[in-house]
C-alpha cells in the first residue's frame with residue numbers, strides 16, 4: 490500500500506492560479522483603463538453571467554465552444570450548465586433578446602473571467618482567462634470593422650503597451666474557394682490544415698487544380714499593403730474574390746481611422762473560435778508569441794451582422810510595467826482621523842495600527858511596525874513624517 494502525500498493547502502487544480510500583487514493590481518487597473526476607453530467611444534457596459542444553460546450557450550455560433558467548455562450540473566434543477574469560455578456568444582444572445590429592441594448600431598463593452606478546458610500552448614495564464622472587449626452589432630461594413638480595431642488600438646496605447654501588430658485574416662475565404670472549385674468535401678479539412686501549417690508541399694499535393702492558386706494565397710501574407718497587392722493579382726472565383734475585396738476594404742478603412750497602426754494580412758490563417766464569418770484580427774505585441782486579443786465578424790443569435798474585439802488583460806499585464814502602488818502611510822495609534830481621511834483622498838493608502846491600547850506603543854515601535862508593513866510615511870497625531 491502506498492501512502493498519499495499529505496494534501497497541501499497551496500495546491501490548486503491544474504491551470505488555476507492565485508494572482509498576487511503587483512500582478513493582480515496591474516491586471517485590475519488595466520481592465521479599468523480599457524473599459525474607460527471603450528466607454529468614451531459609446532460602448533455601454535453589460536455584465537453577462539458566469540454560467541449559462543448548456544443548451545443556450547452552446548447553441549448557434551456557440552456550438553464551436555463545446556470542446557472548450559467546463560460543464561457543471563445544477564444540483565437544484567439537474568440541468569447541465571456551462572462555465573463560459575468566451576463572452577462574445579453571450580453578447581450575441583443578448584443582442585437578439587433583451588437588447589433586441591435597442592437602437593442600432595448597438596455598442597456594448599464587457600469584462601470578466603472565463604474558463605477554458607485547454608489554454609493555448611503559449612499562454613501562462615492557465616484555464617481561467619480574463620476577457621475585456623467590445624462588440625458592435627448591426628452594421629456590416631468595413632467602417633464598423635475599422636472602428637473596433639481603432640478603438641482597440643487606442644485602448645492599448647492608453648495602457649502603454651509598446652508596439653502592437655494587428656494581424657488580419659479572412660477565415661471564410663479558403664472554404665468558399667474550395668467549394669467554388671468543387672474540391673471534394675473529404676479533402677477540404679486536410680487541405681485547410683495544411684494551409685494553416687503553411688505546408689506548401691502538402692498544399693501542392695492535395696490542391697489538385699487549385700494548387701497554384703492556394704500556393705499563391707499562402708505566399709500573399711505579410712505587411713498589409715504588400716500582401717493585398719499580391720492578393721489582388723491572384724485570380725479567384727466570385728465568392729472568394731468578394732471576401733478578398735472585403736479584406737482590402739477593411740484595411741483601407743483602418744488606414745483612415747488609425748493610419749499609424751501596424752497591420753499584417755494572412756488570407757489563409759485560421760485562429761480562434763470557429764464562429765467567425767468575415768474579417769478577423771489577432772493582436773500581438775511585436776516580438777511576443779502570446780495573443781493580446783482577438784476579434785472578428787460574426788452573426789448574432791438572430792443572424793444580425795456583428796463584429797468585436799476581445800482583449801486578454803491577464804496576458805496584457807505581462808507586457809506593461811507593473812502598476813505603481815499608492816504610497817503607504819502607517820497610522821500610529823494616536824493618528825488624527827481627519828488627516829488620515831485627507832491622505833486617503835489624496836491617493837495614499839493608510840494602514841491603521843490595530844492596537845486596543847492607543848498609547849502603549851512608543852515611537853520606535855511604531856517606526857519598526859511601519860517599516861515592517863512597507864510604509865514610506867508614518868502619521869502620528871496630525872504630523873506625517875517620511876521614514877528614512
Ligand SMILES: N[C@@H](Cc1c[nH]c[nH+]1)C(=O)O
Nearest residue numbers: 577783784785797798799
Ligand atoms: N471573443 C473572441 C473574439 C471576438 C470578439 N468579437 C468577435 N470575436 C475571442 O476571444 O476569441
